[in-house]
Amino acid sequence: MKVINVSVKGKIPLDEAFRRLGWTPPADMEEQSGTFGELGSLLVQSGLIDKSVLEQALWQSQENNLPLGRCLVLNRAISSNLLQSALTAQVLMRDGKITEEQAINGLKSAARKQQSLEQSLVDAGAYRQGQKESVKLGDLLTQAGLVTEGDKISAIEIGLNENQKIGEVLVQSGMIAPGVVDESLRLQEMVSSGQISGLQAADILRQANSRKVGIDVIIEERASRKDEIEKVTGVLELLLQSGALTGENFNRAQSLGRQLNVSIAEVILTKEMVEKRLIQAAYQGQGLVVDGIINNSQCVLAMKMCIKTGQEFHEVLKELPSDTAQVKTPSQEEVSGDKKSGWLGNLWSKVTKKD
16 A cells, blocks of 8 residues: 555555665566456456556545545546445455456456346356345435445445445544435345335335435325226326337336336336326226226327326316217207206216216
């Protein structure tokens, strides 16, 4: 470390720093894994950066009191994804799950294939992911919007250098409160035990933070959300037919649902892909179709009118063209009279009941 400090403070190459200290530089410094520290060594040996780039980043890190990885990303020497992979490699090496050689080969593959380190290690047969779903603390905080991706990566790097957990680093830096870490760890356990998904955990944490309540309050509210999920599931086709749910969002919800092992309806609700008023309108319309009051085409048309005008479902029903009526068109007296009767009256009473 002394030679690195001399190099950084003097803004000179490492081999010159060795000479000034009266030492003989190693024949091949790139092969000395400890020369640049573990992160720098991994990046150099993986061929992601060269020695001169690392020396410059080391100087900037010292001068600006920033983590080495952050400096490399700011200099565009590596992407934030590659930095994340390198830090993950450090964690796995520290925990004895992979060797240094596997880490280096995994980083090379991750950079070449533009995929995560874990996937590269799995492809090489060097690492096996657990069968149960899990979520890392940093990822949970990031997905909940409490910590930025950059701050998360910096906290991981600092934690590795200082032998601290990421939660401790984030609390000490003032980014989050100790209570947030405690509740995040509880949610982590719930994900690991299969009680909730990672997406649900992030949503619970986000809502608890924004509303300044404990996660237990949100969890209790979510228990009653089961009915909402069933409601969306029942009107999913109608939401698609009317355009309330776009094809792009449906595909996205389907992909996320598959990844996180949750229903498409839950993703739609969690990500707020459809306005709640339109979900309610679709539910009302579906009920009228089942009761034989209107047909599916009328229901889709009414939904489109709700989307276009911003009106409630029962309001647009009164404006449906008469030639779309499934039954006999009401007379002028039935439509204009104070007392609603006949087709329109029957329809109105059904809508009122659905509300």
